[in-house]
Amino acid sequence: MTDILPTEEERIEKAVKILSRDGLVVYPTETVYGLGADALSETAVYKVYEAKNRLLGKPISVAVSDIEMIFGIAHVDKFAEQFIEKFLPGPVTVVLPVKNILPSDLSGGTGTIGIRYPDHSTALKLISEFDSPITSTSANISGQISPVTAGQVDVQCDYLIDGGKLPGVPSTVINLETKRVERAGAMIEEIVEFIKTHK
Numbered sequence: 001m002t003d004i005l006p007t008e009e010e011r012i013e014k015a016v017k018i019l020s021r022d023g024l025v026v027y028p029t030e031t032v033y034g035l036g037a038d039a040l041s042e043t044a045v046y047k048v049y050e051a052k053n054r055l056l057g058k059p060i061s062v063a064v065s066d067i068e069m070i071f072g073i074a075h076v077d078k079f080a081e082q083f084i085e086k087f088l089p090g091p092v093t094v095v096l097p098v099k100n101i102l103p104s105d106l107s108g109g110t111g112t113i114g115i116r117y118p119d120h121s122t123a124l125k126l127i128s129e130f131d132s133p134i135t136s137t138s139a140n141i142s143g144q145i146s147p148v149t150a151g152q153v154d155v156q157c158d159y160l161i162d163g164g165k166l167p168g169v170p171s172t173v174i175n176l177e178t179k180r181v182e183r184a185g186a187m188i189e190e191i192v193e194f195i196k197t198h199k
Contacts, residue, residue, distance in 0.1 A: 008122065011161050016129045018158045019044075024051055026139045026153050027126055028163025029118040031091050031171050031186065032146040033153055034063065036126070036134040039073075042103040048135050049105065051155040054142040060106050061093050061114030063136035065127035070115055073099055073133055079198060080176040086194060088117040089124070091186035093136075095175040106135075114173060122163055146170065 015025045015036075022044040025036045035051060037044035039062040049056055064070055067084060074096035076084070084094060098106075098113035107113050116136040118124065127134055138146035139153045147153045148168040150160055172191055173183035179195050181188070 008125070012122070012125050012129050015126055015159055015161060019126075019130050019134060022047065023158035024048065024156070025126070025134075026150075026155070026157045026160040027123055028120060028161060028166055029063075029116070029123045029136075030120045030167060031118075032148055032166055032168055033139040033150070033163075034116075034118075034123070034136050035139040035155055035157065036063070036136070038130075039063075039102060039106065039133040039135050042105070045103045045105050045135065048137060051157065052137065052140070052142050054137075056105055057108045058142075059108035059110055059112075059114060061116055061136040062102070062106065062133040063116040063118055063123065063127055064133050065117070065124045067117070069127075069133055070094075070096070070117065073102055074113055074115060075099065077176075079179070082198065083174075083176055083194065084117075087187065087191065089119040090117070091119065091169065091171045092116075092191065093171045093173040093183075095173065095177070095182065097177060102133075112175070112177065116171060120163075122161060126161070 093114045148166045150162040170185040172185040
């Protein structure tokens with residue numbers, strides 16, 4: 001169901017109501033469209049796996065709207081804190097040791113969680129208004145292309161916030177515990193340089 005409400009505030013308000021009832025919301029980020037659900041709700045998280053036709057046990061990242069939320073769901077050491085202060089918000093997924101506040105399906109038994117702090121005003125407003133982390137996985141059936149327009153979204157959802165055409169460059173995934181890049185994407189050169197100089 002695409003949004004037809006006139007103002008961004010109204011669209012965010014509607015999306016927050018849906019999230020608070022364990023619903024699924026597609027939202028824009030500075031990379032691709034994400035599929036959002038209440039990351040603290042096992043019911044909502046399970047719906048994300050169902051919608052994406054994704055195997056349970058394959059980890060799913062979460063999105064936050066401030067650094068305090070990161071500290072609330074993950075263990076952050078000094079190096080991780082320095083990295084976060086430099087690169088976030090931005091098109092980077094940081095992998096950190098997870099706290100047991102999150103449903104275990106999200107970490108898939110890895111003991112870690114991928115966290116996005118997106119540099120996109122709509123995404124940040126949505127998470128901030130919801131006042132809790134939401135899932136941050138691309139809004140596509142597993143194995144299909146990551147959507148950069150609302151028309152490319154192929155997952156079932158309760159609401160879609162259309163943010164126009166998005167850049168489409170995937171986030172770089174960096175494990176801040178092992179200091180290893182797990183997926184090269186946006187800002188990769190600066191990230192590699194930072195790791196080299198902070199080992």
